[in-house]
Amino acid sequence: MARSNYIGVPALSTHSWHHCFDSKHNCSSNGRWKWLSTLFQSFFGTRLPIVVVGSYAYLIPVTSIIQASRYTSYSDPYERFVRTMRGIQGALIGAAFFQCTIGFLGLWRNAVRFLSPLSVVPYVTFTGLGLYHLGFPMLAKCVEVGLPGIILMVFISQFLPRYLESKRSLCGRFSILFSVSITWLFAQLLTSTTVYKHKPENTQISCRTDRAGLISTAPWIYLPYPFQWGSPTFNAGDAIVMMAPAFVSLFESTGTFFAAARYGSATPVPPSVISRGAGWLGIGVLLNGCLGSVTGNTASVENVGLLALTRVGSRRVIQISAGFMIFFSIFAKFGAFFASVPLPIVAAVYCVLFSFVSSAGLSFLQFCNLNSFKTKFILGFSFFMGLSVPQYFREYFHGGWRSAHPTGLFSDIVVVIFMSHTTVAALVALFFDLTLCRENDESRKDIGLNWWEKFSFYKSDVRNDEFYALPFRLNKLFPSI
Template sequence: MIVKEIVVKKKEDRGGLKVKWFCDRRRIKKEVKERFFNGGNWPMREGQHEAKREEEVTLGFCTGGLPFGALAPIEQRGAKATQCRASRNGFLVILIQIISDKGLTHDHIPKEESLRSTKLSTLLRISEVFEPSSTELPSFTIACSAKTEMPQSACICNTNNRNDNNGNKKAEEFQPHPVKEQLPGVQYCVNSPPPWPEAVVLGFQHYLLTLGITVLIPSMIVPLMGGGDIEKAKVIQTSLFVSGLSTFLQSLFGTRLPSVVVGSYTYVIPTTSIVLSRRYTTILDPDEKFIQTMRGIQGAIIITACFQILIGFLGLWRNVVRFLSPLSVVPVVTFAGIGLYHLGFPTLAKCVEVGLPELIIFIFISQASYLPRYMKAKTHRCDRFSLLFSVSIGWLYALFLTSTGVYNKKPPNTQISCRTDRSGLIRTAPWIYMPYPFQWGSPTFNAGETFAMMAASLVSLFESTGTFFATARYGSATPVPPSVISRGVGWLGIGTLLNGMFGSLTGTTASVENAGLLALTKVGSRRVIQISAGFMIFFSVLGKFGAVFASIPLPIVAALYCVLFGYVASAGFGFLQFCNLNSFRTKFILGFSFFMGISVPQYFREYYHVQSEHGHVHSHSGWFNDIVTVIFMSHTMVAALVALVLDCSLSRENDLTRKDSGLHWWEKFSLYGSDVRNDEFYALPCRLDTFFPSL
């Protein structure tokens, strides 16, 4: 391989790197130049090595086995390159990337053995050297000829403030930010597990975050079914147990991404429609009404799960995802976060004296810029565990207000939102409770109820697809291949089937808030999510202990949503880097899909349950009314359909418009085997890919 250039980058501190080259923090760029090119010795941990410009150099390797020095160009760095970190020892890591004259696509990557001693035979270049204290030194470029016919005078040292031939300083040339197929700055990517103690704490944070939606949905629906606090506690424990199982299966056999699987809020509309149907409202006995309603909901969810499993494992969803371009993915991912705005500040405002301080504390701790100077050295601990710190402070504050009698004379709704002792979970939850299939009896089936539930599952598939893209981004993985998303949809269907069998009122979806937590902590490790699944199962069985954490007031959780949903929305905006924003076609598709994604659901949501029990839809078929309402009340569904139809119909076959949509960047990810990095992130364990290959 002919070496074209070497790029030197600063890498941040964390374990997992076998480093060969270091530069003392006190050395400046001049000494870097002299010692590297004039035969000087580099200070190293493992002996001294004289690095002359014509001799062979040894590249370092990550613990995962792939060479961090020659994976790809800067904008296409491989998975293991993002994992390379150095220990906290005051050294500056010299990360080397070799770019061939062919651009070094992944088909041109040589084997590891040939990279262990690569002769620098052509152009050498060093750029962007930083001091470990994050104080940026002036970047410089050294271009030298090692074995060419260029004269020695061709070796030039250029700084940012370069002079022209007349000695006048040239104006600095600004370049646009490079396209990043993998998000840089992630401390631990999908395959890079943090140390066990840290992973356990991070997993516990993800568990705490799942309690919000897990408690919210049963708290809304169980009272309508005639159930009391005992039934609500059992449904919450069952939902948490099934979420733990589904999360573990998804991370092991599904997309293999660090995605948490929870109950979907989208199913609330068809579930509520079933609860309010005449065949259940006429039952007078509350216990009998609860059991009969639960069995009807279970039957609809089980049929819906079979539909979802077929869509996923038969590859039908793979064909849908292949129509997506970076342009049409933007509204899908963005509205996966923005579309849940009603769970954010509107829920926080139900107890503003608790929720607003929690929001301020959470932002203050999670964003290092607000921390005092003496805490900057422990920035990673503060922002990485900011959810745990802020929830503890907010919870203690709410407990103090409750114990001092502040809410004793407040209205019932205020007490339910603000008090820490009104959920009834701690009092009614059993010490040990093991959920089991069909614990409420044999499910019953109704065709109309099933159709409405299937529409909700279709909406949740779009929302989960957007969450999968955001999770892959914040896990520093490559864009998810369509076959992997389809595989994940199949396992989401299995999770929905478990929900129907155990009786937890709703289907499954990929958790949006937990995807946002990946961005906040900069830890996208699969192991952390599997640990959180263990916490879900453990605390669902030990009911009293789980009920303690589930009694956290919802406004505190809503304050977390305000930040974490925003992270997911920003992941969608990140895909705009692949698109041509100077194209009027791009502007129209993007703007129109965003406007309709906000406007149409607002129209349906504003009048839902106002004019009639089905809002603006007044057909003679109740299940058809529910289908239309579920689809058009989803911000993600509306925006995705508008963007997908426009992107596919507006001259997509033209090469220029394909580039405007960013398809030329994503073509290599449309097939599983077209990029070597896919195996690193999405391959099934135990060589199951040989029996279940991804296309």
């Protein structure tokens, strides 16, 4: 969704309150080059039908850079803003080289080969489930708009086909378009009838359709250029901290790759292909750093949910959508129009799409022996810790112990990693998978490893070429293993 492209902007714009022109250019730059990263993934990365968007994992390091003491000496807000942007650019470039190294050198491939269907279950499930805070909690900020949105979407996609038996795929493909349009129009009517006139400010911001401020501040046409804020400044501490969200985005993107392959009727993604995709995500982060964005990249979870809802798993569709992304990024007024959809309506869509991604992870249970107590323990413990540990670190970050103690490089790294539900659940499941379930053939069969191992190498399944082979016969120059 377009909303992901605007994360981090409010915090940055506080340093240039009187220079909103540059702030909105920064906002535009965030989503400007996602189309290029999407095309890279479609042609040279995993070749799965996925969209590349901004990652929320980068918010904490970006906030730390904004609040760094070395920028407090600048009295001019605009100069501080520019210096901060240059620092963020340098940190992103450093993180990009880290991500490219892990991906293109095959380090991530070697790590992914340790997975089994049992460890993939919480891994992929929490790729969707871990974003629960973007679902109903955000929807509930304006129930009168969000609740009709989710009801309409579920009705059109799930119940309406019962009365239109020959139109099942049609209902799924257009359920978001119809439900969002109707709910958005309803929100506009509520705004026009002054229902929210005497409501609290937070309610008006969430419910009204004229409070986003994106359309009025977005330029009609704007083309960013490399290093628009000046030459990047490099700080070793910032670069190291920025590697933490790059590491987290690798985990989250890998879970998204597995879900996309599942719903795209492809074979399980070979580790070498996942590593290749991770490397191209790093190239996208490098572009972000050079072109003035404030976040790195990750594979879009909501897009995989949309793939399941519409049952359209064609990479050609993604490539065409990248063309629309080009148009909306250059003609920013049009992009801002769609990005100004009230957040509760977006949250209603998330509730449905994220549930599809979560169920993709649960589908791997069919390869596991659920009568095994080891299997039950690993699943239950990884699910519980995947919810509990990030909740603690979220409370730590937003207050409590952290508010009374100074934070540093190590603290930010730990918080970024352990606030990710996907990362925690995957690491816990993988640890117990490796230590408890690889001792004999019976244990390996219980976790589905006998079936899974044949997908560990690219050449072990002839169907892999159909889904993951590089175009233009590049497979001969860059063979997957």
